[in-house]
Amino acid sequence: MPTAEELAAYEAKLAAAMLASSPERPTVSHKRKRPGTNPDNSEDEEDDDELPASSIFPSSDAPTGESSDPNGNMVAFAKQYATHKRLKPSQVGEVEAFAADPLAMRQVKLFTLVLGVNSKLDGIVSAQPAFKVSPALEKNLRQLAHGVTISSKLSSYKGELAKKHLLNIVRKSRFDLPPGIENIPSDWGLVKSRAEYHLTQARATFKKFLKASMPRGDPKSHTNIFALGQRFVKDTETVLTVELCARIALMRQQYKLFPGDDFWDKLDQRLAWIRKTAGYDENKISKAFKLALADDRADHGITSDYTLPEDAVIDAWQASVDTSIDTDGPDA
Numbered sequence: 001m002p003t004a005e006e007l008a009a010y011e012a013k014l015a016a017a018m019l020a021s022s023p024e025r026p027t028v029s030h031k032r033k034r035p036g037t038n039p040d041n042s043e044d045e046e047d048d049d050e051l052p053a054s055s056i057f058p059s060s061d062a063p064t065g066e067s068s069d070p071n072g073n074m075v076a077f078a079k080q081y082a083t084h085k086r087l088k089p090s091q092v093g094e095v096e097a098f099a100a101d102p103l104a105m106r107q108v109k110l111f112t113l114v115l116g117v118n119s120k121l122d123g124i125v126s127a128q129p130a131f132k133v134s135p136a137l138e139k140n141l142r143q144l145a146h147g148v149t150i151s152s153k154l155s156s157y158k159g160e161l162a163k164k165h166l167l168n169i170v171r172k173s174r175f176d177l178p179p180g181i182e183n184i185p186s187d188w189g190l191v192k193s194r195a196e197y198h199l200t201q202a203r204a205t206f207k208k209f210l211k212a213s214m215p216r217g218d219p220k221s222h223t224n225i226f227a228l229g230q231r232f233v234k235d236t237e238t239v240l241t242v243e244l245c246a247r248i249a250l251m252r253q254q255y256k257l258f259p260g261d262d263f264w265d266k267l268d269q270r271l272a273w274i275r276k277t278a279g280y281d282e283n284k285i286s287k288a289f290k291l292a293l294a295d296d297r298a299d300h301g302i303t304s305d306y307t308l309p310e311d312a313v314i315d316a317w318q319a320s321v322d323t324s325i326d327t328d329g330p331d332a
Helices: 004-020 070-084 089-100 103-126 135-149 160-173 185-212 225-233 242-257 263-277 282-299 316-328
Strands: none
Touching: 070 089, 135 160, 135 185, 135 316, 160 185, 160 316, 185 225, 185 242, 185 263, 225 242, 225 282, 242 263, 242 282, 263 282
């Protein structure tokens, strides 16, 4: 096993070889000047990054018999290179001392510095403020909760399904979420909690709309499906379409039968029954919703007071929500 001195000599030899192998510089000197300096001041000029090996290490053409001190060569090189890189005088001294140290000591110093840097990085990370849901993210979650709840692709309103659809959109869009937040249970849990909250609020709001649309008395005094649909999309960019009117009509039909706390559960059961009975055929499912819409128009309000938005086209944002839910699949 080589001694520390032999390793130091070998390092010096390697350094000399690496520097000597560089192509020769042109005789014309090309110097770079730092911006904002005096072109006549040679102290402001910065030479190329490499130093000529011959200025530090003895030439291979040196007379035979002359001995050199590899460790001393390395110290001299360290001083000149550190000065060349414009280190502070105190730092130049540290570099010289490091170059003069035995190999084992240099390795210990390097390892110690690495640990010190890691400790500082850990301190920076631990000093970061705790994650909070920003107002912008809160707004996006509220809007997404509305979009998911009125989506024609949604197969279940309660439970985990709607929340999974919403969170999948959040994962894709990112918004202002920090990278890798899904891997931090406490932080991602806050996002999931707020998503669930806004879904609950959307359902509660829609249920209030349904209740208010059917006051006691003559059914002709009820809010017609077009006016009710406009309440569902108020203060949003969502376009009221015939398809959405049909979804709302099915909601109102089920609310008439089950106005209590189990309304959304009963609605989910009805949706599941329709899909299963239709053999999961989209055309047959669409016919069931059209029937619900026709019944609603006959039972609530005055049909002649409005016309359905037959030519309305779903807006791009809601279409993106529907596409995401459709991609997830009905059972996510």
